[in-house]
Amino acid sequence: MNDIEYLKKYIHPEDNLEKAIKRLESGEPVQYIIGDVDFYGNILKVNKNVLIPRRETEELVEKTIAYIKKYLNENISILDIGTGSGCIPITIKKLMPNINMNSVDISKEALDVAKENAKINNVEVNFINSNIFSEINDKYDCIISNPPYIRYDEPIMDIVKNNEPHIALYADDNGLYFYKEIINNSDKYLNNKFIIAFEIGEEQGEDIINIAKQKYPNSKILLEKDMQHLDRFVFIINE
Numbered sequence: 001m002n003d004i005e006y007l008k009k010y011i012h013p014e015d016n017l018e019k020a021i022k023r024l025e026s027g028e029p030v031q032y033i034i035g036d037v038d039f040y041g042n043i044l045k046v047n048k049n050v051l052i053p054r055r056e057t058e059e060l061v062e063k064t065i066a067y068i069k070k071y072l073n074e075n076i077s078i079l080d081i082g083t084g085s086g087c088i089p090i091t092i093k094k095l096m097p098n099i100n101m102n103s104v105d106i107s108k109e110a111l112d113v114a115k116e117n118a119k120i121n122n123v124e125v126n127f128i129n130s131n132i133f134s135e136i137n138d139k140y141d142c143i144i145s146n147p148p149y150i151r152y153d154e155p156i157m158d159i160v161k162n163n164e165p166h167i168a169l170y171a172d173d174n175g176l177y178f179y180k181e182i183i184n185n186s187d188k189y190l191n192n193k194f195i196i197a198f199e200i201g202e203e204q205g206e207d208i209i210n211i212a213k214q215k216y217p218n219s220k221i222l223l224e225k226d227m228q229h230l231d232r233f234v235f236i237i238n239e
Helices: 003-010 017-025 030-034 055-071 087-095 108-120 177-189 205-215
Strands: 036-039 042-045 077-081 100-105 126-129 140-145 190-199 220-225 231-238
Touching: 003 017, 003 030, 017 030, 030 036, 042 087, 042 108, 055 087, 055 140, 055 190, 055 231, 077 087, 077 177, 087 100, 087 108, 100 108, 108 126, 140 177, 177 190, 177 205, 205 220, 205 231
Parallel strands: 077 100, 077 140, 100 126, 140 190
Antiparallel strands: 036 042, 190 231, 220 231
């Protein structure tokens, strides 16, 4: 299904199709035009204050839940860093209702979207306006994050560069800034048994593994591929 077919199928009845097609032809993502997306079977509102959730992040959720069930339990506390639309915490909470789910984002506008999505999906998530750990005081069993990871000199598609929020796309230190900050400060916010779960850029695996090994030399550190067979996920597991 191409974008015009997708638009015609999912546009809301009250919206003007002709105007919507013009927006599409001008280079605006179809998801922003429609105003919502399907993520793991959940309808989530999206606008230009949040990234459009992608299939790889659905995989991150799947894999993280599998590791939680293997190494932890369902009565745990999870911290999601850089929540954006709230797609990660909302989905995990729906699949694991017994967990305590907390999510942070530096963008108040993104948090407004995430809170609305939690309400739409009838789940309870504690959203916090925080720059990574700046407003966090508790300890968690799992930290999960799909942080900004694109290098400033990295070529990306115009439709992404021209529409999606740069604060959620780009990161300093060749895209590694947030991984370093989260990993190197995470011990203050984790219980003894823990999981850290990341979505990463396809060329960042080795660098992030090395950062993790320096901080957690005795933990299990895993690099996994997505459905396109690209390096996409890092898991740090302390049993």
